[in-house]
Amino acid sequence: MSTRETILANIKHSLKGLPVANEPPKVHQQQQSMSVDELLDRFGREFKKIDCEVVRCKSHEEAVKTIYTMIDTSRQQKLMLSNDSLLVNNSYQEKLKISGANINILPYHLEVSSADVSVVVASYSIAETATVVLRSSPLQFRSLALLPETVFVIAIESQLYLSMGEVLAQIKDKAILEESSALIFVTGSSRTTDIEKTLVRGVHGPKRLVVVFVP
Amino acid sequence: MNHSPADFKEIARRNTSDENLRRNVRRATSITLHKRVEVVAEISDWEGLRQQGHDIRKHSIQRLDFYLEELEKNLIANGVEVLWANDSAEACRLVEGILSDTGAKRIVKSKSMVTEEIGLNHYLESRGYDSVETDLGEYIVQLAGEMPSHITAPALHKSKEEIGKLFSDKLGIPYTSDPSQLTAHARTLLREKFLNAEIGISGANFLVAESGTILIVENEGNAALTTSLPGTHIVITGIEKVVPTLQDASILLKLLPRSATGQRMTSYVSFINGPKKQQDLDGPKRLVVILLDNGRSDIVSNPEMREALYCIRCGACMNVCPVYQTVGGHAYGSTYPGPIGAVLTPLLTSLPESKDLPFASSLCGACSDICPVKIDLHHLLLWHRAKAVETHLNTFSERIIIQLWNIGMKHPALYRFGSKVMRMMFRGKLSVPVWSDTRELPKLAPKPFHELWQSMK
Numbered sequence: 283m284s285t286r287e288t289i290l291a292n293i294k295h296s297l298k299g300l301p302v303a304n305e306p307p308k309v310h311q312q313q314q315s316m317s318v319d320e321l322l323d324r325f326g327r328e329f330k331k332i333d334c335e336v337v338r339c340k341s342h343e344e345a346v347k348t349i350y351t352m353i354d355t356s357r358q359q360k361l362m363l364s365n366d367s368l369l370v371n372n373s374y375q376e377k378l379k380i381s382g383a384n385i386n387i388l389p390y391h392l393e394v395s396s397a398d399v400s401v402v403v404a405s406y407s408i409a410e411t412a413t414v415v416l417r418s419s420p421l422q423f424r425s426l427a428l429l430p431e432t433v434f435v436i437a438i439e440s441q442l443y444l445s446m447g448e449v450l451a452q453i454k455d456k457a458i459l460e461e462s463s464a465l466i467f468v469t470g471s472s473r474t475t476d477i478e479k480t481l482v483r484g485v486h487g488p489k490r491l492v493v494v495f496v497p
Numbered sequence: 498m499n500h501s502p503a504d505f506k507e508i509a510r511r512n513t514s515d516e517n518l519r520r521n522v523r524r525a526t527s528i529t530l531h532k533r534v535e536v537v538a539e540i541s542d543w544e545g546l547r548q549q550g551h552d553i554r555k556h557s558i559q560r561l562d563f564y565l566e567e568l569e570k571n572l573i574a575n576g577v578e579v580l581w582a583n584d585s586a587e588a589c590r591l592v593e594g595i596l597s598d599t600g601a602k603r604i605v606k607s608k609s610m611v612t613e614e615i616g617l618n619h620y621l622e623s624r625g626y627d628s629v630e631t632d633l634g635e636y637i638v639q640l641a642g643e644m645p646s647h648i649t650a651p652a653l654h655k656s657k658e659e660i661g662k663l664f665s666d667k668l669g670i671p672y673t674s675d676p677s678q679l680t681a682h683a684r685t686l687l688r689e690k691f692l693n694a695e696i697g698i699s700g701a702n703f704l705v706a707e708s709g710t711i712l713i714v715e716n717e718g719n720a721a722l723t724t725s726l727p728g729t730h731i732v733i734t735g736i737e738k739v740v741p742t743l744q745d746a747s748i749l750l751k752l753l754p755r756s757a758t759g760q761r762m763t764s765y766v767s768f769i770n771g772p773k774k775q776q777d778l779d780g781p782k783r784l785v786v787i788l789l790d791n792g793r794s795d796i797v798s799n800p801e802m803r804e805a806l807y808c809i810r811c812g813a814c815m816n817v818c819p820v821y822q823t824v825g826g827h828a829y830g831s832t833y834p835g836p837i838g839a840v841l842t843p844l845l846t847s848l849p850e851s852k853d854l855p856f857a858s859s860l861c862g863a864c865s866d867i868c869p870v871k872i873d874l875h876h877l878l879l880w881h882r883a884k885a886v887e888t889h890l891n892t893f894s895e896r897i898i899i900q901l902w903n904i905g906m907k908h909p910a911l912y913r914f915g916s917k918v919m920r921m922m923f924r925g926k927l928s929v930p931v932w933s934d935t936r937e938l939p940k941l942a943p944k945p946f947h948e949l950w951q952s953m954k
Contacts, residue, residue: 284581285581285582285583285587286581288583289581289736289790289794290562290565290566292795292797293561293562293565293736294562295798296797296798297559297560297561297797300559302559302560303556306553306556306742307552307553309549309744309745309747328761391778392778395688411761411762412761412762418773418777418779418780419774419777420774420776420777423779423780424721424725424780425722428718428721428722428725429722445747446747446750446751446762447747447748450743450744450746450747451744454708459708459768460575460770462770462774463770463771463772463773463774463777463780464724464767464768464769464770464780465768466766466768467762467766467768468764469762469763469764469765469766470764472718472765473716473717474633474717475528476632476652477633477657477680478521478524478657479524479525479529479650482676482677484680484684485633485683485717485719486631486687486688486691486718486719486722487717487718487721487722488718
């Protein structure tokens with residue numbers, strides 16, 4: 283008998299005759315109908331509790347200006363942007379290039395460890411925990427949001443939901459998991475309290491995470 | 498480390514006098530407990546949520562065979578290789594097999610109690626592999642040559658000065674006790690390891706059967722890097738981690754961060770569905786999941802103890818346990834310390850090897866009250882104690898004393914006689930071996946209660 287067969291046989295034998303439902307217990311998720319403004323307000327409040335920054339912009343032009351003004355351009359900054367169609371179609375790269383001096387746009391490439399700043403796109407966001415959901419794809423690789431010290435996440439207002447349960451239902455319905463090797467749910471910056479419970483940001487991932495909402 | 502559970506009494510006695518250790522542990526656990534209170538209060542029906550978590554875990558274990566088969570089917574459909582390991586030795590051999598397939602030597606690891614359980618680091622080091630822990634707390638204890646002392650805060654027992662000295666001695670950097678500077682040094686050193694690693698090894702917090710998804714919960718980003726950069730990713734996980742659906746996982750993800758670290762959500766939760774897609778720039782080309790038994794199917798066969806497998810490894814029971822706060826995690830001599838460790842260790846090893854652990858409890862029940870999935874921990878400890886007595890693991894003198902007490906309880910005249918004899922022996926001052934070494938016991942009253950009662954009638 284293989285190890286697999288031995289383990290499963292052992293378990294089956296132990297559980298034989300146990301009266302148990304075939305289906306898992308129904309999960310009761312809090313259902314709340316909230317407007318976009320209310321959801322954004324909730325996201326903002328939760329994000330503030332973890333000392334991170336969120337900005338609401340009226341347009342992509344405003345989003346580009348916001349990114350530029352939030353970067354420390356007193357010194358040379360190397361930026362890498364994801365190839366997500368949202369950024370490409372709205373010319374983020376071109377607009378940032380001409381925004382001002384000291385912006386050096388790196389080509390989209392796996393060698394992201396030399397980038398100071400990255401700009402990525404969230405597929406979804408979650409208001410009750412201030413979480414953004416980043417999807418791995420050929421246009422947006424995983425470590426793009428993990429290696430630079432500062433990461434800007436462009437999030438679409440209409441993809442903001444209240445709870446993780448709602449987002450997972452969306453993900454399941456749209457078979458997103460089948461198309462992506464991984465989704466990373468990001469809530470704030472990289473952090474640790476492993477040394478005397480003192481909070482330190484940027485232990486391996488970014489020190490600074492900024493979420494920019496666009497319509 | 499390293500001790501074994503058999504050393505518990507000796508190590509606990511030593512650690513009780515270690516004021517530094519007690520201060521470090523108490524400070525760390527009380528900060529987490531304080532944060533937990535705040536985020537739990539935000540949930541309008543925390544008890545309802547705990548019950549949901551309990552029901553999900555109970556159902557998952559009661560149908561464990563079904564969900565494991567469903568998980569395996571979906572993992573394979575996602576392009577993941579699935580291996581099964583009966584015990585630690587088999588799991589380590591499977592890992593080595595993958596390493597020798599790839600010819601890889603450079604390994605990064607994210608925090609995984611299961612890999613501690615199987616002694617993987619020691620196994621790999623003895624075979625010449627360069628395996629580095631990337632979670633900061635795990636990195637610290639690896640440098641120190643110690644075991645983690647807490648399941649979510651491995652270096653909780655160390656002060657910043659001790660860590661500063663460790664970094665200075667082992668890494669040759671100028672001494673500092675500033676947590677930011679120490680963390681910055683670790684970031685630089687470990688970044689190089691991430692970028693050059695050939696293999697990433699992780700555990701898993703949950704395994705979702707319906708989609709074949711591996712969930713990893715963390716704050717540092719080291720697990721996300723460990724599972725994204727190297728060309729091969731190996732997941733080693735206990736079979737009990739499986740949950741039926743994504744929605745079930747969402748409930749457990751509401752409970753886990755709040756209970757573990759006092760957060761609404763951790764910085765990163767990776768939902769890993771398979772190796773990289775062909776056009777992806779990063780992600781592993783090969784993803785292997787090793788499903789580990791190591792005594793868990795035997796726990797399934799024990800209806801009284803089965804709920805020990807519901808544990809979601811939050812560590813809240815340790816934070817609130819007065820024994821853990823006093824003696825620290827290393828005293829338990831096992832991978833899992835604290836109340837859950839005192840329950841699991843005798844089941845995963847044997848009760849004779851770890852017989853003192855279930856008795857390292859005042860049975861206050863704080864662990865059961867705080868457990869996010871409502872495991873009846875203190876009653877599970879009582880079950881172990883009953884087994885210890887049935888199998889004569891307690892001392893001969895204890896058995897005699899309990900027998901005498903039993904006889905006395907059934908025969909009031911004998912009890913009264915025994916009481917008079919004790920009063921003459923102790924002359925009003927009680928002395929109990931070990932207990933009297935560190936505390937003053939109350940004086941015996943001049944007359945026992947039943948005599949006072951009779952005189953009042």
